[in-house]
Amino acid sequence: MSFEFAKVTVGVIATLALYSVLYRENKFYRLVEHIYIGLAVGFSIYALWKETLEANWWNVMVGKTAVAATATAPAQPATPGFYLFALLIPVGLLGYTVFSKRHNWMSRIPIGIILGFWGGQQLQVFWQTYGPQLQKAMKPILPTTTNSVFMPSSVALSPADTTSMSTATGLTPDALTALSQNFRMSTDGVLEFAKQHSVSVDSVQGAMAAMSAKVGQEVYMSQAVSNIIFLITLLSVLTYFLFSFEQKGKFINGFTKLGRWLLMVGFGAMFGSTVMGRFALLIDRMYFVVVEFLRDGLFKGMGG
Amino acid sequence: MLSLLAQFSAPGYSPEVFRNVWITLIVGFICVAALSFAPTKLRRPIVWVATFLAGLYYILIWLWPTPVNLAETDQPLGGVEATGRWLTNAQSGVSSITQTLTALLLGLGVFSVLRLHTNKLMKKQKDWAFSLVLLLSMFTMIAVAYTDYYQNQNNPKLVDQANWGFFQYAKDFLFDGMLQAMDAAMFSSIAFFILFAAYRAFRIRSVESTVLLGTALIVMLSLMGLAEYYLSKGVIDRITGGNPGHFMNNFALAEISRWIETNVQGPGIMALGWGIGIGALSMGLRLWLSLEKSGGN
Amino acid sequence: MEKLLNINRYLMYMLLALAVSIPFFLPSSCTIIPTLTKASTQDLYINLMQLPEGSTVLIESDWTVSTRGESAGQFEAFLKIARFRNLKFVLLSGGDAQAPQVALNSIARLNGQFKAAGLPELKPWDDYVALGLFTDPASMWQSVTTNFRQAFASKTAFDPAAGQQRSVYESPVLKNIKSNKDLGMVVIVTASASLDIMVQRMSGKGTKIGQMVTGVMAPESLIYYNSGQVAGQSGGLRGVVEMETMMARGVNYSADGKEPFVKAPQFSGKIPPLPESLKPLDRGMSYFASLHAALVLMIAAVVLGNVGLLMQKKKGGSK
Numbered sequence: 001m002s003f004e005f006a007k008v009t010v011g012v013i014a015t016l017a018l019y020s021v022l023y024r025e026n027k028f029y030r031l032v033e034h035i036y037i038g039l040a041v042g043f044s045i046y047a048l049w050k051e052t053l054e055a056n057w058w059n060v061m062v063g064k065t066a067v068a069a070t071a072t073a074p075a076q077p078a079t080p081g082f083y084l085f086a087l088l089i090p091v092g093l094l095g096y097t098v099f100s101k102r103h104n105w106m107s108r109i110p111i112g113i114i115l116g117f118w119g120g121q122q123l124q125v126f127w128q129t130y131g132p133q134l135q136k137a138m139k140p141i142l143p144t145t146t147n148s149v150f151m152p153s154s155v156a157l158s159p160a161d162t163t164s165m166s167t168a169t170g171l172t173p174d175a176l177t178a179l180s181q182n183f184r185m186s187t188d189g190v191l192e193f194a195k196q197h198s199v200s201v202d203s204v205q206g207a208m209a210a211m212s213a214k215v216g217q218e219v220y221m222s223q224a225v226s227n228i229i230f231l232i233t234l235l236s237v238l239t240y241f242l243f244s245f246e247q248k249g250k251f252i253n254g255f256t257k258l259g260r261w262l263l264m265v266g267f268g269a270m271f272g273s274t275v276m277g278r279f280a281l282l283i284d285r286m287y288f289v290v291v292e293f294l295r296d297g298l299f300k301g302m303g304g
Numbered sequence: 305m306l307s308l309l310a311q312f313s314a315p316g317y318s319p320e321v322f323r324n325v326w327i328t329l330i331v332g333f334i335c336v337a338a339l340s341f342a343p344t345k346l347r348r349p350i351v352w353v354a355t356f357l358a359g360l361y362y363i364l365i366w367l368w369p370t371p372v373n374l375a376e377t378d379q380p381l382g383g384v385e386a387t388g389r390w391l392t393n394a395q396s397g398v399s400s401i402t403q404t405l406t407a408l409l410l411g412l413g414v415f416s417v418l419r420l421h422t423n424k425l426m427k428k429q430k431d432w433a434f435s436l437v438l439l440l441s442m443f444t445m446i447a448v449a450y451t452d453y454y455q456n457q458n459n460p461k462l463v464d465q466a467n468w469g470f471f472q473y474a475k476d477f478l479f480d481g482m483l484q485a486m487d488a489a490m491f492s493s494i495a496f497f498i499l500f501a502a503y504r505a506f507r508i509r510s511v512e513s514t515v516l517l518g519t520a521l522i523v524m525l526s527l528m529g530l531a532e533y534y535l536s537k538g539v540i541d542r543i544t545g546g547n548p549g550h551f552m553n554n555f556a557l558a559e560i561s562r563w564i565e566t567n568v569q570g571p572g573i574m575a576l577g578w579g580i581g582i583g584a585l586s587m588g589l590r591l592w593l594s595l596e597k598s599g600g601n
Numbered sequence: 602m603e604k605l606l607n608i609n610r611y612l613m614y615m616l617l618a619l620a621v622s623i624p625f626f627l628p629s630s631c632t633i634i635p636t637l638t639k640a641s642t643q644d645l646y647i648n649l650m651q652l653p654e655g656s657t658v659l660i661e662s663d664w665t666v667s668t669r670g671e672s673a674g675q676f677e678a679f680l681k682i683a684r685f686r687n688l689k690f691v692l693l694s695g696g697d698a699q700a701p702q703v704a705l706n707s708i709a710r711l712n713g714q715f716k717a718a719g720l721p722e723l724k725p726w727d728d729y730v731a732l733g734l735f736t737d738p739a740s741m742w743q744s745v746t747t748n749f750r751q752a753f754a755s756k757t758a759f760d761p762a763a764g765q766q767r768s769v770y771e772s773p774v775l776k777n778i779k780s781n782k783d784l785g786m787v788v789i790v791t792a793s794a795s796l797d798i799m800v801q802r803m804s805g806k807g808t809k810i811g812q813m814v815t816g817v818m819a820p821e822s823l824i825y826y827n828s829g830q831v832a833g834q835s836g837g838l839r840g841v842v843e844m845e846t847m848m849a850r851g852v853n854y855s856a857d858g859k860e861p862f863v864k865a866p867q868f869s870g871k872i873p874p875l876p877e878s879l880k881p882l883d884r885g886m887s888y889f890a891s892l893h894a895a896l897v898l899m900i901a902a903v904v905l906g907n908v909g910l911l912m913q914k915k916k917g918g919s920k
Contacts, residue, residue, distance in 0.1 A: 007477055011485030018489040022496055022614055030434055036486040038438040039478060040699075041414050042445025047698035048407045050453055051734035055755045056403040061325060063316025073763025080313035081321035083328050088401065090332035092408030096415060103340050108351045110405055114737075115591045116358030117402055121739060122588030124366040125801040129830075130581050132805065133574055136828040153549025184549035187860035209869060222554070230567045237575035264512045266572030268519025269564055270820045273837060275498060275520075276527050277671060277816025279895040280838040282495035283621045283888045284670030285488055290622045365747065396751035399740040406736040460759050463725075480706060483699070484666035491667040495895075496614045503613065503902035507910050517903065524900060527839050528893045529636030536637060558637050565820070566827065573821050 005297050012293045015285060061085035137234055139227040140219045149221045153184040155211050165210050169203040176207060183211040233262045309397070352594040359592035361398060365391045418442075445483075448474045519564060526561035605909030613902065620898045624890035632890040633882060634842070635862070641826045642843040643865040645811045645833025647852060648786060649679070650872050654687045656785030657778055659745070659808075661738075661799060662704035663696035663791040668815050673707060674841030674884040675813035676790045680711050681848065681879045684723060688785065689774040691753075692731045695738025696795040705731060718878040730758045730769045738795055742802035749780045782807040786832070789813065796822055804830040813840065838892055841885030848881035849874055 001009075017032035063081030091110055098107035157165070157180050162173050171179070175197040185193065185208070194201045219227075236259030239252065247256055314321035342350060371380060371388045380386040421435035452462075452475040461467045468476075508514045526532045536556035544550035553559065590596050624632060652658070660679065664672030683690055692708075694700035708729070712722040723729055732753055735741040744752035750770060757766040769775055778784060781803070788811040789799050796812055803810055804825070809832040814822050816837025825831045835844050847863050852872040855861040875881045 003473060003477075007481030010477070010481050014482060014486045015489040018486060019493060022493060023611070030431070031437060032486065034434040034438040035441045036483070036490065037417070038441030039445045039483040040487070041417050041438075042442035043449060043479060043483060044410070044698040045414055045442075045446055046449035046453070047701070047734060048410060048736070049450075051694075051698070051701055052403050052407045052736050055733065055757075056400040056407075059755050059757075060400055062321055063313070063318075065315075065317045067765060070763065070765075073760065073765055073767070076765070076767065078316045080310075081316050081318075081325070082309045082313045083321055083324035084309055084312045085400075085404075086325045086328040087332045088404045088408070089329060090336045092405050094336060095409045095412055098412070099419070105347050105351075106336075106339060109354050110409060112351045112355035112594075113358045114402065114405055114409065116355035116360075117362060117398075117737075117740065119355070119588035119590075119592030120359030120362030121366075121743070121802075122585050122592075123363065126581055126585045128805060129797075129801045130578055132830050133577075133824060133828040137571070137574065150551045150554060153547075182549060184547075186546045186548060187855070188546075191858065206869075209866075212866070226563065226567050230571050233568050234571035234575050237572050238578065241575070241579045261512060261515055262568055263572050264515040265519045265564060266569040266820075268516040269523045269561075269569040270573075271516070271520045272523030272527060273816045273819050275502075275524060275816075275896070275899060276837050276839060276892065277668075277819075278492075278495045278498050279621070279892055279899075280670035280816060280888065281488065281492040281668060282617070282670070283838075283891040283895065284673075285492040286618060286621045286891070287625060287888065288485070288488070291625050295625070362743070365743075392748050393751065395740075395744045395747040396754055399737070399744045399752070400755060402737040402740040403735055410736060460761070460764075479699075479702060484703070487665055487667040487699070488669055492670075496617060499617050499899055499902060500610050500613050502899060503608065503906045506903045506906065508907055517907075521900060521903070524896050528896055529634045529839070529842060529889060530893060532637055533635045537635075562639070565823065569820055570824060570827055574824050577821070577824060 008288070008293050008297055012289050015289060057085060057088060137231070139230060141224055141228045141231060142219070143221045143224040144219045146221070151215055151220055151222070153182050155180050155183065155215050157211075161214065165207055168210065169206045171197070171199055171203055171207050175199060179204065179207055180211060183208045232258070233266075235259075237263050237266075348594070355592060355594055361391070361394070363592075365395065445478055448478055522557070522564065523561055526557050532557050532561075603909075605905055606913065608902075608905070617895060617898060620894040621891040624894055625887075627890060633886055634889050634893070636839075636842050636846050636889070638843040638846055638863050638865075640865070640867060641823065641834040641836070642840055643833070643847065643852065643863070643868070644826075645813070645835050646682075646844055646847045647865060647868050647872065648809055648811060648832045649682050649688075649788075650686065650852075651870075652686060652688060652785040656686075656688055657774055657783070658683070658688050658690045658785050659787045660690050660692055661787070661789040661791065661795065662692060662694055663700050663789065663793055663795045664815075665697055665699045665703050665792075668792040670888060671815045671838050671841065672790055672792055672813070674838065674888075675835055675844070676704065676707055677711055677884060678835075678841060678844040678848065679788060679790065679813070680708065680723065681875065681881070683728075684711075684715060684720065685875050685879060689727075690729045691769075691774060692729055693733065693735060693741075695735045695741065695798065696791065696793045698734060701731060701733050714880060718880070720878055724761075726758055726760050726762075726772050726774075728774070730756075730772050730774045732756050732769065738798050739802065742799055745781050746802060746806045749778065749783075784808050786811055791815075792818070796825075800825050800830055811835075838885060838888055842889050845882050845885045847872070848879070 014032050014036075017028050018036075020026055021029045060082055062083075064076075064079045066078035067076035069075040091113075094106045095110045096107070097103040097105075157176060162176050165171065165176055166173055169176075178197070179193065190201055190204050190208070194204050197204075236255050238259075239247075240256045240259035240263065247253060312324075314324055339350070368388050368391055369384060370392060371385045374380060374385065374389060380389050418439075421438050423429075424435040425432050425439065448471055452471045455469065455471060456462045459467075462469070462472055465472075506513075506517055506520075508517060525535075536558045540552060540556040543552050649658075662676060664676070666673075682688065692701075692704055694704065708723055715722050725731065733756070741752065753769055753775075756769045758769050758772060759765070760767045760772070781787075786809045787799070787803055789796055790813040792815045796814060796818065800810060800812075810825075810830070811833050812822055812825065812831050813835045814837070816839070819834070819836025819840070822831075823834060823836070826834045835841065850862040851874040852863045852865050853861050853868060854863075854871045854873050
């Protein structure tokens with residue numbers, strides 16, 4: 001049995017043991033559960049030293065000696081040891097006084113320092129997080145044109161537009177006028193248009209992109225309605241969670257009720273996404289058992 | 305920060321630095337011992353000062369003008385620029401301090417597990433054998449992982465599996481073979497519960513639950529690439545004749561789910577986030593200024 | 602009707618396990634599913650593929666095998682792009698003690714795949730540096746934006762050519778990076794709220810951010826994309842499949858002059874597919890058919906439950 005297969009086999013046994021709780025709690029499950037917690041805690045202790053404390057505390061505290069240059073590497077200068085970092089040990093260990101009835105107030109000192117650092121960042125964090133969101137939430141709710149409900153496939157080009165697009169894409173004004181009648185074409189349509197007007201596909205696509213951009217500057221009815229729904233959702237959900245005043249009156253009650261319904265739409269979408277996430281984890285585990293262990297391990301080994 | 309501490313430094317790895325580390329530790333523990341005798345009246349101010357000074361650093365680094373184009377060798381002009389430079393330079397030291405303190409505080413959870421199971425084992429309480437297994441696996445992992453690490457430090461060739469020895473194989477077996485497999489199995493078992501819970505509880509009983517169910521079904525359908533592709537490309541293309549400008553394209557499954565995502569799900573979650581953000585901001589300020597009633601009592 | 606309302610839970614568990622397992626035995630031609638790509642995933646992919654060769658990306662890997670079904674595919678997609686575009690990367694973690702080791706194992710696994718395909722492996726020191734775990738990622742990100750050359754000053758990595766540990770700033774990955782603005786991009790692969798900590802401190806600071814998140818986190822993190830705080834997002838297993846689809850088929854690209862499979866109207870250029878040797882359709886697509894089966898079962902279970910309820914109500918009403 002190869003090392004890799006032994007690893008997979010133990011993993012499968014552990015997986016089945018942990019899945020056995022789906023039937024009912026049993027000793028086999030509890031045994032593997034305790035091994036799991038033990039290994040996880042053990043690894044955390046190791047990782048805290050290796051990944052964090054060694055570099056961020058020990059190396060800063062004791063420094064490093066100089067390393068002479070070699071044929072392949074330049075000299076490494078010595079770094080001094082900042083021995084005051086040793087104070088972090090007694091300060092950090094104060095946290096463990098939480099288990100003492102008499103001295104547990106002292107545990108609040110290191111926790112206070114960490115919370116202080118966190119609290120001090122919140123002002124900056126708040127604006128950086130919600131400022132851009134607030135700005136993006138300010139969407140136009142009035143249409144700028146009533147020519148079309150949805151974004152149209154045609155555009156009226158001014159002489160100036162035609163000139164600039166013609167210069168940029170190399171299409172003749174006639175070709176541009178023809179294209180402006182229906183600039184949202186399938187690839188086959190683009191190929192045919194390019195062939196008909198003896199121009200390159202890239203220049204047709206360039207002109208189509210320019211026309212899309214021109215049309216996209218307007219706010220159409222459909223976009224305005226979507227933006228109104230966006231704004232209503234935002235405000236009604238905010239109102240639903242506003243507890244600073246008593247929610248009285250028909251309008252406010254109706255509005256918060258609407259907020260609850262719209263929130264349910266959001267939660268429904270979140271549920272769908274969460275289901276995908278959870279199923280993906282199960283699929284991976286079943287892949288591990290069925291493909292990595294059975295198909296590529298056990299049966300392949302037997303076949304070989 | 306580290307330049308400020310320069311007068312409290314010694315040559316790296318020298319006997320002097322180790323001597324000073326010991327002295328600092330002893331002084332630190334004496335201070336802790338002295339602190340334990342602090343009168344009740346002083347306790348709250350002590351915690352307040354520690355919390356306030358920690359928070360003040362990040363307030364200052366946010367509000368204080370940052371020197372522009374000031375090279376390391378340049379002399380700062382005046383106190384504002386000097387303070388700005390000091391705050392900027394202190395960041396990595398502050399980061400080291402918080403990484404260290406957080407790591408030490410994370411050890412609290414480990415200590416708690418250790419304490420619980422050692423007690424259980426010593427007093428031979430119910431299921432003490434499981435506690436023994438837990439402690440054994442924990443110490444085995446620690447011993448194996450540290451030995452592997454130190455062997456790796458001294459012999460970089462061990463990175464290559466061809467040169468592995470016992471401890472490298474043992475660590476890989478414990479970490480990748482056991483711990484990771486168990487971790488994955490534990491989390492994946494939720495899928496079974498979700499399926500059964502959805503079957504039992506996802507019922508049309510009110511307007512809210514109907515809306516929730518309807519949206520969830522649309523989103524689940526749209527997550528299936530095949531369903532989305534054929535309902536968008538197949539059905540809609542047949543109606544529109546493949547014309548991308550046709551207005552029926554707006555009713556493709558992909559478009560509907562994106563519309564829900566952008567115009568209903570998005571602002572709903574955004575509104576929740578703003579509420580949480582305001583809560584976090586006020587909590588942050590209360591903690592920084594020690595306005596929380598329980599702090600230090 | 603009673604039967605519809607009381608299906609045995611063990612039967613459902615069994616059905617779910619079977620539903621997700623059976624697609625693994627289907628031939629690969631049946632499990633390659635045509636998938637439309639969202640603008641958010643397109644933007645992430647386009648941004649990564651548009652980075653100049655040799656750029657340095659800072660990647661925060663905060664996932665463990667508990668979310669391998671989603672996060673491994675995301676991380677591997679990034680590694681393949683990094684290999685193809687010769688991107689260098691700084692690897693760090695800010696959420697889970699196991700995450701740094703899991704990321705290194707993932708790199709080792711993919712290096713095996715590259716080696717077998719005759720491609721160069723991703724080499725530590727030259728192609729990437731691993732900085733380990735930061736127990737307080739908030740202060741680490743503050744340092745990255747405030748004073749980049751000091752943020753990782755205590756970190757060293759082994760330089761194989763020199764045969765010694767050296768400061769990570771001397772590595773080819775970081776030696777030309779003076780501030781966070783010199784980074785090509787910052788990418789986070791996460792299964793936790795470490796995303797918020799990063800975005801809150803890095804957005805608007807002159808570095809593009811890409812997020813690769815789990816399905817559970819995708820809806821809430823999409824807000825960051827919609828408000829322009831991050832440049833792109835890949836969400837959950839579906840996001841992995843979308844990334845793989847673009848890697849396999851390109852963007853706005855068609856070899857035979859037909860309609861491109863992936864059309865990104867927001868992008869005027871063309872991106873050809875990745876070579877077959879990089880195995881663009883990989884983990885995500887292998888799992889996608891199973892996801893279909895599981896979701897069909899879920900929808901069926903919900904519909905059955907509701908049909909049972911309606912029938913019961915009808916029966917109650919007629920009495």
